[in-house]
Amino acid sequence: MFSINFISLISYFVLGIIGWITYKIFIWPFYISPLRKFPGPPSESSLYGNLKTLMTEESGVPQLRWIKKYGNVIKYHGLFNNPILLIADTKLVQEITLNKAYDFIKPLNASGISLIGRGLIYAEGDDHKRQRKLSNPAFTYSNVKEMVPSFVRIGSTLKGLIEEKLNSGETNINLTPYISKATLDVIGLVGFNYEFNSLTSQNELAIAYDSIFNNPVTTLRIVLNLLSNYVPSVREIPLEANKRFKNACATIDRVSKRLVEERYNEAKNGELKGKDLLSLLININNKLPAEEKMTDDELKYQDTKQQAYQLAGLCIHLHNIHMNKTLREELVKAFPDKSKFNPTYDEINSLEYLNCIVKESLRLNAPASNIRRINLKDEVLGNYFIPKNTEISLSISTIHKLPEIWGPTADDFDPKRWLDPSLVNNISNLNYLPFYNGPRNCIGSKVALTEFKILLGILIRNFVFKPIEGFHIRKRAFPAPKPDPYLGLAVSIVES
Template identity: 25%
Template sequence: MEDLTILSLKILSVLLLSYIFLRVFYSIWWKPKWLERRLKQQGIRGNPYKPLIGDMKDFVKQVTEAWSKPMSLSHQIAPRVDPFTHTTVEKYGKISLCWAGTTPRLNIMDPVLMKEVLANKQGHIGITPLALNPLILVLTEGLTLLEGEKWATHRKILTPAFNLEKLKGMISVYAESCTLLVEKWKKSIAHSETCEIDVWPEFQDLTGDIISRTAFGSNFEEGNQILKLQKELQKLVVEALHSLYIPGFRFIPTKKSQRRRSLDKSITSMLRTLIERKATLMKTGQTNREDLLGLLLQSNDETNNKHGNKMTIKEIIEECKQFYIAGHETTSSLLTWTMIVLAMHPDWQDKAREEVLTVCGKEHPDAKTISQLKTVNMIFHEVLRLYPPVVAVFKHTYQETKIGNLSLPAGIDLTLPLLLTNHDPELWGSDAQEFNPERFSEGISKASKDHQAFFPFGWGPRTCIGQNFALMEAKVALSIILQNFSFELSPSYTHAPNTEIALQPQHGAPIILKQL
């Protein structure tokens, strides 16, 4: 009987080891090779699969090397910002294959196919699993990371808060924050003719102050305190994401992991207090409903009355976190690169200033005058083309799906390299690497050879809900700066664009300001 028990245990052990071996073999070899074969049968070229690591070693090597030194003062930034994708596309074409570990990654640079992916009519394409990393979810579990019915509900509730007419009422708030920044810069110039200022952190502070004021109204100082904690948490998360990922390591109570948890707890607690107080005051008519939080809470109540489906307090907290990340990073990136580019091209700086002074005089821009700033609008579109805050969009196939003539099996990452597409001479002409706002003189649809080539805020149902907010904010800020200063690049400026959450100047953006 004892021998039979021992034999049974041995058989179970062999079966267990065999199962583990087969699972590992399936994950590391059979599935990746099967997916690779499916893609290559359709004429897709790319790097051959390397067991377990894929192309990660080459990716890290190329990025590390590219970011280790600055580049010449030109707009041909793709080889530095996204060297691995740039090299892959150059070698294998606009539809090309590479590997994120054991997962095949398909680069898609055809604008028509890119929009098909973003439209996702079959509903088989979703957020890449990498975006659902627990470290990222610490920052926010808001709209951009939701799918299905929950995404649809949140989008419907949030949309009224970002209605264009509602945003026009916030222009005075944008101007108030911008005026404070301008006064600060004037004090820095003081009795000298010029001063040097790194505008990258300045614009981060500006956009943070604006999002706090527009989101939380009279409670903006509390909003600014939350922002400071959010920025610290974001820095720790980015640092952790750049290190080697070891499953479960985040649960080890290191000093930084404990600080991340502490910050997350504090941010959540402060937002909960602020939201609950706002909701109580709204019920008694003691507070303004016209800030983003007030509009969100009002829309949430109206949705509940009509359909019985509303956001929980936890979900509202996560959307408030989303306000900060989306509204803070992208606009500060856009404003920073616009200042750098206009410093590089003083003729366009003069044209923009002349237009602002003609349309607005010395008065702050308002909803009417902003709509008349055609040259400023063209400049922002061209900066968004050359220096998009989001350089690529990442998706994942969760079921077999058809894109154009391609049949994509489940389990494939999709990369839509916006930066590379925006710099493609086949789409934008021989001057694709040059700053030429005139290409947008007849609007976005006629700017490129392919009428569908430019979509800096996404496409389809998931187009960025805050695009009008960001562009109006940027126009107000640039207009007020142009009314008060001329500027040029500092001799200490180093041209080194790279990405963390958004495209940013790796070594800052020192600009020499001269008060007008």
């Protein structure tokens, strides 16, 4: 009798799970969810919704296609048919990013938090306000100016390595690892005065970052990243991808902790004079009352890791021949002797056409093409009711290509558009958002922009970049905008 009842109980339990899954995947999204009335593309799969299209097509292309077809506020389906709102309405963007910034939080990203902790990127509410207030003084004009020699030094190393390739007879060069390592070296120096030297040697921290950001993106990696948000225990499955991820996280955590301890010891001895961000933050932190201080865990994750993605997007346009020629003329005029390319902060930012190129590249290759948020309570935005816990995607890449904002050439790379007063007068931080907007915008945007300009200036002043015949570079969407399969260009030296 007991056996029969136990079997019946198990049967009811299994049927309950099947019923719940059926409801969540096949019934709730299409017949009950308040989002069912929003227009948008039909789901392609009960398992992955529309994610396959987003991951296989070029970055931003599906979102732009859907917005043009269905309107500026639409719905698509994520994992297990979870409905997601896609917004490209600038008035709603203003509400979410400015007026109600702390009512819309970031969705859980278990992999991201494991990797970089709850620093400014993942902190929420009062924790974010406190960290932001403490961090702002580290990014003053004078502090960013002091970082410029580090950018120049690493850019010169990058130049020398490319010259070595050319001198050995190689002209078609994969620039992705060079750009990635140069950016990592910059992050090490300006972030925490740490010499990665990844351009010229092996380093445990550089290897850890490389294993996360530059290893081939496989379907398994994507699945593990997504599933870990719902079932954290998937990271315990003894797979090579999991082992590599956990080892990298452990290395980053260990080295970051050591660096914080070293800086604190220097501060205690009155020897902490560095202008790197970690040193600046510790000096600021030490002057605050206990309730306002950052914890050691918060301090060790305050850096500029996302710059690696931003610079990769910028350099996609190195192959634009006309851009190279016009920019080179400006650079030659400003720096006649390319061997003495050593600009100050003010000099590099005074170059008009370089500024136009950087703005245009960030328009077409925003560091984050989509910003994800979840609302903490029911919201009414415009004419739209958005129920609590709705996943929202602010489509930055789509807003940056809307013809009603950017004109009929919105899809084209045209730096000169930034010299047109009729366009520039209509551009604001509501329709041009490469570094987001409001209290959650990228605090290191000035650092990133200055780095872009100096490294790009060194490259264009010294080399000619052209497309490789028959080789097509796509913009991959996942895990972040990046050249796919890699940034391969035909390179030659600019004669003095």
